[in-house]
Amino acid sequence: MNSTKTIYSICGMCTVRCPIAIEVKDGAIKHIWGNPHLLGGFNLCARGAAGKAFEYDNERPQYPMLRVGQRGSGQWKRVSWQEALDYISTRLDEIKGQYGPQAICLSDRGGPNTDLQKTFIAAIGSPNYFNHHATCSNSVHNAHISVAGYARNAVSYDYKHCKYLVLYGRNMLESLGTAESRNVIDMIGAGGKMIYIDVRYNYTAAKAAKFYIINPATDYALNLALINVIVNEDLYDHEFVQRWVIGLDELRHFVAPYTPQWAQQETGIGSGEITTMAREAAKASPAVIFHPGWMTAWGSNDFYLRRTIYTLNALLGSYEARGGLVINKTPADVGIRLRSLATQVPRPGGERFDGCGTRYKHLGAQWGLGQLLPEAILNETPYPIKAYIAMRHDPLASMPDPEAFKVALDRLALLVCIDVNYSETAWFSDCILPECTFLERTDHVIAQNGLSPRLLLRRQAVKPRFDSRPRWYIFRELAKRMGVGQSFPYDSIEELIAWQLQGTGLTIEDFDHTGCVELTSQPLWFDRRDGLRFNTPSGRLELISSTLEGASVASFIPFDRPEAIPNGLFRLVTSKVAVHTQGRTTSNIAILNELVSENQLWINTGRAMELAIKDGDDVEVSVEGFSGRITARLTDLIHRDVVFMLHGFGDSVAVRSRSFNRGVSDVRLQRGLLRLTVGGNCPLTECLVAVRPI
């Protein structure tokens, strides 16, 4: 047989999930491109293109494994799927019988492909689903809910038509998604201005119209001053604000003392520059985006920074404007109902382990607070947690302070990982279930909400290379064994898809030609005068939030100057490069590892010289209880108080031979930061480290 075909699918190398076109030749992957029907070209980022190398890598779990030695000892036995699933379901049943279903929790990395695991955990009666957002988007998500009643990802950004884009540490051209980076380059090419604010330069700064190195943790001060100028100089969009925004008078009063002159002292950015930024943004409005950020687990008051970013967008009327923040339209907006398994299962009542919705009324339960899991396990408050299933989520590689996390995980009666990689958590678990890779499985249909809502499908391109199973099978089998099989009423993924599409008039074949089903022929804009919908109690953008006030959380807080960094220490800041994603998905892939195999410590040249550190020297970076050896990279273009390293290095799993022990793990330095802040995020940039030459 000699045949070449193209299969349209969805990338799984990072959580952007770009649409892809997979060239398959003689049953093997030849190349992975972008899906031209959706991306306008075959463009695809390096990680996505390396999906082929990932597929043909053998250093990933190849069959179900049960632990035989101590946790983390790396002693496993191969078992059959039958045995593994029986083992897990029997343990889960025992735990459920003894402690109740809430003693079982499950996490993943969020996103659209979460229906099966959410269905499973709800079907067995536990409210304890959470995802990775404590170290990602919790603060921006909860901020948007408080301002607009919307999830962070309920809006998208019309970069192509944007005239003024302000990024706060959103390293968009390195920590990138294919379409987003291309659209931003298009925007710059068309004369749009990108303003980049960060504590160090990077490749995004290199493309900016203006770049400011800001004093760490003072972005909130900058925004208060921008708002001050916009209201005092009457630059806001009167029509939009009058119609859709409440709380302007309180805001005006609140920001009165926060002048650009004041902000210059705090941020290190000149008052004239701040005033100009406010005026230029207003002039470009409503084609303006103050980007709220993606990975926003920064500081203790990050929530308030994000609220001011949404406030700036509200004041300049950029919601639902061409070139601004576009409210995503869903299939329901065009009368299409895509059925979801999770909505068929009654929501388990009872308190969550993390107190979302009860102890923390303003924090959304749909994403949860993973940083509180260790405490809940160790203290058995509010009740005992005995089992944890990590579904493609690697808390020991992504949560701060994995050693502390481990101590708690070790108290569990059962720790299961479903993954395509030997994640750090999988290596510490009792059972690893290898999931088919994104190239080896078909998932359920998902909606891509946006100006033009559409349906997308991830499709199997090649046969699994190992004894792995797709997630639809894994959760159905576990559910069946636990007596809740009726929540998974299908025997194949095709049957599940047919069930999802019932009543839409669509079939799976409708995805064959382009990989998607477009639900509209024209982009859908809501009427900015009368047609907007915000899911806040008032139906408007709430600068003073009734939900927050009801939870005794202030809508604004005064700016607090960050505490001076004790003598000699540095604040540790992290980010990513284009060839690697977070966690452990890409670090061990040979052809990506070849390009970037370890991280370096960026340090301000002046500070380094005071410490007698030269460029390229090996240095020790440490906190109490952990230290690592890393190469110093000197630059003038990083704040004096900051050191920087790439996230995701210092792999401790020896079977991943290429990434094992390479570079230093940022999360291990982030000791004591499994903390809850007002936005629900971990305050990762509050990590203070010592650096010394060796």
Add this chain to the structure above:
Amino acid sequence: MSKRFIYQDQDRCIGCLACEIHCKTENDVPVGIRLSRIVPSGPTMIDDVPRMSFVFMGCFHCSEPLCVEACPTGAMIQRQADGIVYVDSDACVGCRECIEACPCSCPQYNEDTGKVTKCDYCKDRIDAGLKPACVTGCTTGALYWTE
């Protein structure tokens, strides 16, 4: 030079290295060999902004290729039709004369096969009316296949 070449738009390039990975993937190039390469330089402060440049380095497909001249077996070939310089791997004996001869060491030695490999502009794709993999896959559309 070959009739067609790869033009890189510096304003669009973000140094993401997707071009290198598309090249590697399309041509099954092993670790250790980079047929195309992005060479970053900078940052240089221009109007208070730290600018980078990312130079795309590949084979020049010279009009009078020294590698072709140096090859003792005739394995290194310049195609008449369009000037693409490529290796006929059946004829390559792995002597590496071409690598010595090339001023920028474009041909590279593949330890796995014991032969030389080099950028051939993905000539099978070109012959099928397509563009080189790096040009096709570039994240931002910074590379152009130009006459």
